[in-house]
Amino acid sequence: MLKLAIVDDEFIVRLGIKSMTNWESHNISIVGEASNGRDALKMCRNLKPDIVLTDIKMPVMDGLEFLRQLREDDPYVKVVILSCYNDFEYVREALRLGAIDYLLKPTMTSDDVIQLINRIKTNIEKENRLENNLASNDNNHKIKKQNVLLELLSGMYEVQYPLEKLKALGVDLSNENLAVFALKPDNLHLIPSICNKQDATLMYAAISNIIDDSLSTRQEPLYIHDNNGYFTVIYRCDEKVSYKNIYSEVYNFCMHIRNIIKKYLNISVSIGIGDLQATQMNLAKASSNAQNALEMRFFEGSGSIILYQHKRNTSGELPSISELNGKYPLLKYAVSGDITSFIESISDIKKELKNAPTVKQARNFLLEIMFNLFNEFNQITGINDQSIDSIYDYIINSDTLDAACDFICDRMQDLVGNDVFTNENNKIINSIKLNIRQHYNKDLNLDLIASKYNISKNYLCHLFKKTTGETYLSYLTAVRMEKAKELLLKTNMKTYEIAEMVGIPNPRYFSRLFKKSVGMLPTDFKNFNESTGDCSANSVSC
Structure with a gap:
């Protein structure tokens, strides 16, 4: 339904036009009326009529100035002038400004008005159909052109084939x-x-x-x-x-x-x-x-x-993962709750990763560092967190190294803010567990460890058992057996060499501990897993 607005300072004229027919039966809706050009301009800006009937001589703002400003706002609106006999010069100026027709108020009949409005309506409908057809044709042409461009840029076809199709579409x-x-x-x-x-x-x-x-x-x-x-x-x-x-x-x-x-x-x-x-x-x-x-x-x-550059320019060489772990002790900072040092180290690692020759290598380095970090962190703190999956996905999907590293820092900040984690006793035990995991091959004397935290050996044993649910010695042994299983599966070292490597220099004592922990002797463990083809350290458990 098209929208019609009426602008005239005479109320009787506006009323007469509104009541001369059932406009809705002509698919016309009278959306508003005004008594001067200024109010009419506001009305048209709000209601967006398709057709406007306007008088010329009106107070505040006359019809010519209204028409001039209306055409600036909407060059497509159809304007019909209502004039008197002595308004001819004004009518000519209105037509020059873009009015499409005029009616003489003293002689116009309802049929004159209705016929003119219907004629304008028919023209508007034709214009709309033509515009829709042109838009549809333009859209079809655009889609065809983009499909051929896709063929050309994909490199999947002989170049000449899509080029000929583009020429047919007018693209040179x-x-x-x-x-x-x-x-x-x-x-x-x-x-x-x-x-x-x-x-x-x-x-x-x-x-x-x-x-x-x-x-x-x-x-x-x-x-x-x-x-x-x-x-x-x-x-x-x-x-x-x-x-x-x-x-x-x-x-x-x-x-x-x-x-x-x-x-x-x-x-x-x-x-x-x-x-x-x-x-x-x-x-x-x-x-x-x-x-x-x-x-x-x-x-x-x-x-x-x-x-684009054929080869990426970097300012230095990318260190190995072990070198990065040595330079930036992320696990130590995480376990101790030192989030400031953790964030600073992540920032430094980010700078180092920018020396990677490819994005894939930088991602893989970051993935491996984070996987090991959160895996160890979860084992030390006992916080049963599934962050590693979300972090893995995030690093894979992040378009920028900045976004990936920001997410890692935010996630770790959430974890170290955990009430259980921030307990001071827990921090001491987490630090001791970290020390065990990093130095399991050394003589981890309980007296020295207790003195480091200014507590007695007996209190340390009590605190460790209360916090972790196991004794200090059983935790140390479990870590050593875990490392021993890795060495048995991934190296050809002798049993006595592995015993030395995990901090148990007595091979017989090592074998007894291993059997008690795993359920079989070291050599049997190695032979069993080689026969089954399972090279994971957790393949056999007691």
């Missing part, structure tokens, strides 16, 4: 200076407004519109949005422009899109720029390079714009 890529860049939202799982698939679809549609609008002012938009969330854009530069100028132009355009998305959607995106002087024959490679460049946001951080 013979330019020698083609740049390709890939864009993707950062850490999508951290965006509060993205709660489900529908939210993500709306977000991607909004990003598409921004890319469309930004490109349309420069050139025909050529981009795809694939199932992995990448927007891959082909940007055509002037063939006579130097490489340096191409880089500057493309970088500034990427920065413009990134900033617009941040401003209007409050979403951080990173962009990877592939080859800057690609041709239509190697666009697939340029697209792949753009996505490889974008992957480097793991090191560079959210909101980065990264130019």
Whole structure:
């Protein structure tokens, strides 16, 4: 139903037009009326009528000024002028301003008004149908174009095949200076407004519109949005422009899109720029390079714009995991509740990981360090926490090293804030258990350990049993047997060598302890597990 508004300073005229017919039977709804141009302008801004009938001579604001301002607000609204015989010059000015017709108030009949409104309504409906058909055709053309671009950029087809299809769609890529860049939202799982698939679809549609609008002012938009969330854009530069100028132009355009998305959607995106002087024959490679460049946001951080490099430049070498564990005693800080030192060490490890040659290697290092840390932490503190699964998933899914490390610090902060964990006696016992796990191969004299904490040996034994449910000696023996099983399964060392390695220099005593703990002698344990092919330390238990 189309919306009609009536503007006239004479109440009787407004009433007459409203009551001259059942407007709803003509598919017309009278949505408002006003007695002057100023009120009419406010009304139209709120109600958005399709058709406006307006007088010319009115108080406060006349019909001409109303029409002038209304056309600035809405150039598509249809305006009909109501005039008197001596208003001809005004009518001519109104038509110049965009009014589509006029009616003479002294002689107009209800049939005149109804016929004119119906004629305007018919024209509006034709315009809407034409606009919908054009939009549908444009949309179909856009979909076809994006499907062919996907074929071209995927590299799965002979290049000539999609290029011919693009030419048929009116797209010429013979330019020698083609740049390709890939864009993707950062850490999508951290965006509060993205709660489900529908939210993500709306977000991607909004990003598409921004890319469309930004490109349309420069050139025909050529981009795809694939199932992995990448927007891959082909940007055509002037063939006579130097490489340096191409880089500057493309970088500034990427920065413009990134900033617009941040401003209007409050979403951080990173962009990877592939080859800057690609041709239509190697666009697939340029697209792949753009996505490889974008992957480097793991090191560079959210909101980065990264130019592809064949080999990543690093400031140093990546230490081994054992070296990292030695330099940054995360377990010690975690067990003691020193969260400040823990966070500082994570920050330092993050700097070290930025020297990794690939994102995959940096992720794997971080995963291994965290798996060992939380596994040991849970065993020492007795806090039955399943954090390791969530941390593993988080490191795998985080687009940036910063996000992964922030999550690790937050999770550990939650754990050390646990009431059981913060108890001072528990802290002492956790520290002793850490010492055992790290120095099980040494002579762990109870007198020395007790003196370190300024408590008696007897009180230490009592406190250990009360806190853990087992004696100090049984815990020490369990740790040593655990390490002995690992050595038996993973090395070819002799039993006496393993006994020495776990802090029990007497091989016979070691064998007795091992049988009591595991249920069989060390050699039998090794032979049994080799015959079953099970190389896990927990494969046999008593």
